Amino acid sequence: MSITIAVPRETASGERRVAIVPSVIKQLDKLGVTLRMQRGAGEAGGFTDDLYEGATLVDDTSALYDGADIVLRVQPPSVEEAGKLPEGSLLLGFLTPHEGDSRIKNLQKRRVSSFALELVPRITRAQGIDALSSQGNIAGYKCALMAAHLSPKLFPMLTTAAGTVRPARVVVVGAGVAGLQAIATAKRLGAIVEAYDVRAATKEQVESLGGKFIDTGVSAEGEGGYARELTDEEKAQQAEVLAQHIAQSDAVVTTAAIPGRPAPTIIDAETVQRMKAGSVIVDMAAETGGNCELTEAGKEVVAHGVTIAGPKNIPSMAATHASEMYARNLCNLLALLIKDGEIHLDWDDQVVADSCLTHDGEIRHAPTRERVEGGN
Amino acid sequence: MSITIAVPRETASGERRVAIVPSVIKQLDKLGVTLRMQRGAGEAGGFTDDLYEGATLVDDTSALYDGADIVLRVQPPSVEEAGKLPEGSLLLGFLTPHEGDSRIKNLQKRRVSSFALELVPRITRAQGIDALSSQGNIAGYKCALMAAHLSPKLFPMLTTAAGTVRPARVVVVGAGVAGLQAIATAKRLGAIVEAYDVRAATKEQVESLGGKFIDTGVSAEGEGGYARELTDEEKAQQAEVLAQHIAQSDAVVTTAAIPGRPAPTIIDAETVQRMKAGSVIVDMAAETGGNCELTEAGKEVVAHGVTIAGPKNIPSMAATHASEMYARNLCNLLALLIKDGEIHLDWDDQVVADSCLTHDGEIRHAPTRERVEGGN
Numbered sequence: 001m002s003i004t005i006a007v008p009r010e011t012a013s014g015e016r017r018v019a020i021v022p023s024v025i026k027q028l029d030k031l032g033v034t035l036r037m038q039r040g041a042g043e044a045g046g047f048t049d050d051l052y053e054g055a056t057l058v059d060d061t062s063a064l065y066d067g068a069d070i071v072l073r074v075q076p077p078s079v080e081e082a083g084k085l086p087e088g089s090l091l092l093g094f095l096t097p098h099e100g101d102s103r104i105k106n107l108q109k110r111r112v113s114s115f116a117l118e119l120v121p122r123i124t125r126a127q128g129i130d131a132l133s134s135q136g137n138i139a140g141y142k143c144a145l146m147a148a149h150l151s152p153k154l155f156p157m158l159t160t161a162a163g164t165v166r167p168a169r170v171v172v173v174g175a176g177v178a179g180l181q182a183i184a185t186a187k188r189l190g191a192i193v194e195a196y197d198v199r200a201a202t203k204e205q206v207e208s209l210g211g212k213f214i215d216t217g218v219s220a221e222g223e224g225g226y227a228r229e230l231t232d233e234e235k236a237q238q239a240e241v242l243a244q245h246i247a248q249s250d251a252v253v254t255t256a257a258i259p260g261r262p263a264p265t266i267i268d269a270e271t272v273q274r275m276k277a278g279s280v281i282v283d284m285a286a287e288t289g290g291n292c293e294l295t296e297a298g299k300e301v302v303a304h305g306v307t308i309a310g311p312k313n314i315p316s317m318a319a320t321h322a323s324e325m326y327a328r329n330l331c332n333l334l335a336l337l338i339k340d341g342e343i344h345l346d347w348d349d350q351v352v353a354d355s356c357l358t359h360d361g362e363i364r365h366a367p368t369r370e371r372v373e374g375g376n
Numbered sequence: 377m378s379i380t381i382a383v384p385r386e387t388a389s390g391e392r393r394v395a396i397v398p399s400v401i402k403q404l405d406k407l408g409v410t411l412r413m414q415r416g417a418g419e420a421g422g423f424t425d426d427l428y429e430g431a432t433l434v435d436d437t438s439a440l441y442d443g444a445d446i447v448l449r450v451q452p453p454s455v456e457e458a459g460k461l462p463e464g465s466l467l468l469g470f471l472t473p474h475e476g477d478s479r480i481k482n483l484q485k486r487r488v489s490s491f492a493l494e495l496v497p498r499i500t501r502a503q504g505i506d507a508l509s510s511q512g513n514i515a516g517y518k519c520a521l522m523a524a525h526l527s528p529k530l531f532p533m534l535t536t537a538a539g540t541v542r543p544a545r546v547v548v549v550g551a552g553v554a555g556l557q558a559i560a561t562a563k564r565l566g567a568i569v570e571a572y573d574v575r576a577a578t579k580e581q582v583e584s585l586g587g588k589f590i591d592t593g594v595s596a597e598g599e600g601g602y603a604r605e606l607t608d609e610e611k612a613q614q615a616e617v618l619a620q621h622i623a624q625s626d627a628v629v630t631t632a633a634i635p636g637r638p639a640p641t642i643i644d645a646e647t648v649q650r651m652k653a654g655s656v657i658v659d660m661a662a663e664t665g666g667n668c669e670l671t672e673a674g675k676e677v678v679a680h681g682v683t684i685a686g687p688k689n690i691p692s693m694a695a696t697h698a699s700e701m702y703a704r705n706l707c708n709l710l711a712l713l714i715k716d717g718e719i720h721l722d723w724d725d726q727v728v729a730d731s732c733l734t735h736d737g738e739i740r741h742a743p744t745r746e747r748v749e750g751g752n
Contacts, residue, residue: 016528043653045528045654046528046529046652046653046654046681047653048653048681127537128537128538128539130537130538131538133536133537133538134536134537134538137534137536138530141530141532141534145521145524145525146525148521149518149521149522149525151694152392152421152422152693152694152695152696152697153422153694153696153697154514154517154694154697156517156561156564158513158517158697160509160510160513160701161503161504161506161509161510162504162506162507162509162510162701162702162704162705162708163504163700163701163704165697165700165701185532185565188532188564188565188566189561189564189565190564276422277419277422277423277424278421278422278695278696305422305424317528318527318528318529318530319528319654320528320529320654321528321529321530321534321541324539324541325536325538325539325541326538328538328539329538332538
C-alpha cells in the first residue's frame with residue numbers, strides 16, 4: 001500500500017497559502033505517494049479543487065487524517081489538531097519550535113515525527129528545502145511594493161513635458177533574502193536604493209543589485225546566516241548613522257530579524273520625527289515586535305507625518321506563488337524522507353536530523369526539549 | 377501693485393494635492409507675482425507651511441480671496457465657493473466643464489475668467505500645460521502598482537533554489553498617457569505585458585515600451601488624442617479578441633476614457649468569469665462608470681475569484697509628485713496669461729482661447745454654453 005499524504009485547508013486566520021499545489025503532483029507521483037486533499041484547501045491561493053488531478057478530495061479533517069502517513073501544512077496545527085494527528089505519522093511544516101509548548105507536547109504524545117521547516121540547516125545542499133528563504137524572498141518583494149504603493153511620491157525618475165520627477169530614495173535595513181529582494185524590487189521600480197546590514201559581508205550582495213551599502217562602522221556576523229545581537233554602544237552608533245540616511249529617505253523597508261527572539265528596534269520614535277512628512281516605513285518584522293518603535297502589527301499608523309505599515313503574514317499576500325515555492329520546498333524535503341516508496345528516516349543525514357522537532361515520543365530539537373521539559 | 381495669487385486648501389473629500397508647491401516659487405517670482413497660501417494647503421501632499429518661503433499665510437478663505445487677482449486650485453470650487461471668488465479674478469484648475477452648471481453660472485455671475493485644464497488643447501506647444509497628461513502619467517503608474525500589490529502572484533520572474541517562478545501576464549487596455557505609464561511600470565516590475573488601444577497608431581508606442589500590441593482588427597482614431605466611440609459590431613469583435621487575452625492574464629489595467637462621457641464597458645461579467653481565480657482588474661475609469669461591468673467606484677470587489685479595484689482620484693494617491701507636476705502645469709499656463717507683471721489675456725493664443733471656460737460674464741466654451749444656457 002502506498003504512502004498517503006494528507007493536506008488540510010489552513011486554519012490560521014488570514015492564511016491563504018496551501019502546502020501542495022497542482023504543479024508538484026508529478027513530483028509526488030515519482031515518490032510513489034497518494035495525495036489526499038481537504039476540499040477547498042487551495043482555493044484562497046488560486047488553486048481550485050479541480051486542478052488537483054488524481055488527488056482524493058475529502059470534506060473534513062477526520063476523513064483526511066484517517067490512515068494518513070504524512071501530513072503537510074503551512075502553519076503549525078492548533079493544539080487540538082496536533083492531538084488528533086494520526087499516531088506515528090509524519091508532519092512537515094512551519095512549526096514555530098520556539099513557542100507553543102502544548103502543541104509540541106501533543107505531537108510528542110501522538111509519537112508524530114514532526115519536521116520544522118524553521119530548523120532546516122542553511123547549508124548548500126538544503127537550499128531547495130529552505131522555506132524561510134523562499135517565503136522571505138516573496139515578503140521582500142511585497143514589502144518594497146507596499147512601500148511604493150503607500151508613498152505619495154513616484155519611485156522612478158520620470159522625464160515629462162511637465163518637468164522631471166526625481167527618483168525616490170529608499171533605505172532597506174537588513175540584507176538577508178528578504179532585504180535583498182526588497183532592494184531588487186525597489187531598484188526595478190527605479191528608486192535610488194541604500195541598504196544596511198550588520199553583517200558587512202552583505203555589502204557585495206547589496207552592490208550587485210545596484211544598491212549602495214551604508215557603512216556605519218559596526219559589523220556583527222552571526223550564526224546560520226543571521227546576525228548576532230549588538231552591544232548597546234554598537235547599537236547607538238549604528239542607529240545614529242542609519243538615522244541620518246533614514247531621515248533623508250522617502251521610504252524605508254526594515255527586515256531585521258533574529259530567529260526565535262524579538263526583532264531589534266532599529267528606528268526609534270525620534271528618528272521617525274526626523275523623517276520628511278510623507279515618508280513611508282514598511283516594517284517586515286512587525287510580527288516579532290517590529291524594527292520601528294512605533295510599528296503596530298497588522299496596522300498602518302501615521303506618526304509625525306510618516307506612514308508606518310506593520311504587515312502580518314506577508315508571504316500569504318502573494319499566496320499563489322508563495323504556495324508554489326513552499327510546495328517545492330516540501331517536495332524536496334519529502335524526497336529525503338521517502339526511499340523506494342517507503343518512509344525511511346536517515347538520522348545520519350544532517351538535514352533530516354537537524355530539522356526534526358519530535359520523533360517517537362521524544363523532542364529531538366535540543367533547545368526546544370530543554371525549554372519544554374526543563375520545567376517538568 | 378503686484379498680482380496676488382491665492383491658493384486654497386483643497387476641500388474635495390480625499391483630495392491630498394495642492395495647486396502650488398514650494399519648488400515652483402522661483403518660477404512665480406520671475407512672473408513678478410505675490411503668493412498667498414491658506415495655512416495647511418500643502419500638508420496632505422507633504423508640503424508643510426514653513427516650506428513656502430516668501431508666501432503670505434492666511435487662515436480662512438475670506439482672508440485668502442480678499443483682493444486676490446488669481447485663484448489656483450486642483451479640484452473645482454464648490455458652488456458656494458464659486459459665488460465668493462473675487463469679482464473679475466482669474467481661476468485656474470480642473471473645472472469639469474461637462475458638469476456642475478450652478479458652479480459655472482456662479483463663475484459667470486462673478487465675471488471670473490476661468491481656465492479649465494481639461495480644455496487645454498493637446499498641441500505640442502501646450503504639452504507643458506497638459507495636466508490631464510501629467511496626472512494621467514501618475515495614475516497609470518499607481519494603477520500598475522496597485523495591480524501588483526493586489527495580485528497573489530509575483531510580477532517578475534524569479535529564479536530561486538525553490539525553482540523558477542514565471543513572470544505574470546499583464547494586459548493594459550487603453551494606451552494613452554496613463555496606459556503607456558502602466559505598461560512601463562508593469563514592465564519595470566518584470567511582467568509580460570500586452571496592451572490594446574482602439575487607435576492602431578499606438579502600436580509603435582506600446583512596442584517601444586516592451587509591450588506586445590493586441591491586434592483585434594478594429595481601429596478607431598478620434599480627435600484630441602482620444603478615441604472615438606465604436607459601433608456595436610466593432611465593440612463585439614474587440615471584446616471577443618480582448619476577452620481571450622484577458623482570460624489568460626494575471627492582471628488587467630483598464631484606462632479607456634472618452635472625455636465628458638461615460639467610460640466604455642470593455643470587460644463584461646462573462647469575461648470576468650472566464651478569468652483565472654486570483655486574477656486582478658484595476659479599473660482606472662471607475663469614476664466615470666468603469667471599463668469593467670462589475671467595477672464599483674471606490675471599492676475592491678471580488679467576483680468569480682477575480683479582485684476588481686475601482687480606485688477614485690488616483691493621482692491624489694501620489695499627492696507629492698502629482699502636486700509638483702500639476703503646479704508646473706499651472707505655472708506654464710500662468711506664463712501665458714501674465715505679461716510684464718500684468719494680466720494680459722491674448723485671445724489670439726489658441727491655448728488661452730481654447731482653455732477659457734468663462735470670461736467677463738460669458739461662457740466662452742461653446743459646448744458648455746449650449747448646455748448651460750440652452751435650457752434658459
